[in-house]
Amino acid sequence: MLSRIAESLFWIGRYLERAEDTSRLLDVHVQLLLEDPVVDEELASQALLAVMGVDATEQADQASVMRLLGWDPQSPASMVSAFWGARESARRSREVVSTEVWEAINTTWNILQRGHIQRARPAQACQTVRERCAVISGTADSTMSHDQGWQFLVLGRSLERIDMTARMIEAAAYNADSPQAWLTTLRACGAHHAFVRTYRGADSDREAAEFLLLDRLFPRSLLFSLNRAESALVNLDVGERRAGFTGDAMRLIGRARAELEYQPLSEILTDLPARMTALQKTCSEANDAVAFRYFEGAASVTWQAGVR
Incomplete structure (x- = not known):
């Protein structure tokens, strides 16, 4: 392509x-x-x-x-x-x-x-x-067609969703003293209904954070989006190697996903704002890695709107 x-x-x-x-x-x-x-x-x-x-x-x-x-x-x-x-x-x-x-x-x-x-x-x-x-x-x-082009579209969507969700979770963590902080964040992510169904009416801040961070089935959770981005990168890697990673973007996203998925929730919540800031940085680095690997030959473009 x-x-x-x-x-x-x-x-x-x-x-x-x-x-x-x-x-x-x-x-x-x-x-x-x-x-x-x-x-x-x-x-x-x-x-x-x-x-x-x-x-x-x-x-x-x-x-x-x-x-x-x-x-x-x-x-x-x-x-x-x-x-x-x-x-x-x-x-x-x-x-x-x-x-x-x-x-x-x-x-x-x-x-x-x-x-x-x-x-x-x-x-x-x-x-x-x-x-x-x-x-x-x-x-x-x-x-x-769900071909390579489609995978690039899904990858872009997933990286942006990770970044934006991390920003919302970081804001909720900074305002944790407010009784509406996590409820507001659930609503902003379109997750309130799914959260209530999953936890059957429980509404503690810890459970709200767990849902937005680690739920494997909700499409706007961080773990779901990281898995989706990783899957898109795998599908784009037509020259798959038998060992190691084939690109920096895969390494960055895979490491972020593993750190989130396999660490105890209590450790994740200990310094949640810093972790979300680090995840935003990971998205930026993954974006640059994707651009370097796949878009290096693209014609130079001056974007007049949006943040790159």
């Missing part, structure tokens, strides 16, 4: 996942401000921007959060920027992206460009973005 196409598919996966996870975070943030009158809006807004790596130079409130993470095309962390990146990546790989996927991405971009979503209530806007991401992902799943 051409490096240019492989790289584009990889970034389609990353950008779409980033847009969806950002919409989840924004939705929970808005609901928290509405449901809990004692929450300090400025502190909560600053915390969310910090989780997303945004340095706010102005007073942080709901309006500025929605602008910086939602609709500002100049903000690399915004959903609009993520969709712009996904559309540009899809345009560069039109020969392998199915017509249905291209139309779904382009339709979403046109909706954003016209400002229809931005004029809706914040909760409705976030729900619409999530639904459009689900439409695109489901369309890709059912209309694209």
Whole structure:
């Protein structure tokens, strides 16, 4: 597969996942401000921007959060920027992206460009973005061959999901004194319903952390996503060696997965923020390793939106 196409598919996966996870975070943030009158809006807004790596130079409130993470095309962390990146990546790989996927991405971009979503209530806007991401992902799943190109898309999606989930867990760990911290994180990950069914109504912070970190069946847990990324790397390794690792990305992801899976939960929780920061660094290093191995021959591209 051409490096240019492989790289584009990889970034389609990353950008779409980033847009969806950002919409989840924004939705929970808005609901928290509405449901809990004692929450300090400025502190909560600053915390969310910090989780997303945004340095706010102005007073942080709901309006500025929605602008910086939602609709500002100049903000690399915004959903609009993520969709712009996904559309540009899809345009560069039109020969392998199915017509249905291209139309779904382009339709979403046109909706954003016209400002229809931005004029809706914040909760409705976030729900619409999530639904459009689900439409695109489901369309890709059912209309694209699950070949090497598909594996790159899955790998990009998985790495982005690991990074974003680690950011949310880190924020919950820092705010563990708040009785709503882990409940908010479960909701942000779309995990609350699955968590309640799995633990039959138990709602301790320890069990919430265990679910988001180690559940093997929930698709947004860290362990599930690490396994999915590792599987994609195995499927991409057409020249599999009989011993050792065939690439730095496999080594990085495999080590992170093993450290998470085989350490006692009590040890993981001892210094959870530092572990989540280290996992984000691992994702960045794995991203660079994938780029070096598979995308080195791709034409130089200047990305105007999204964080690389």
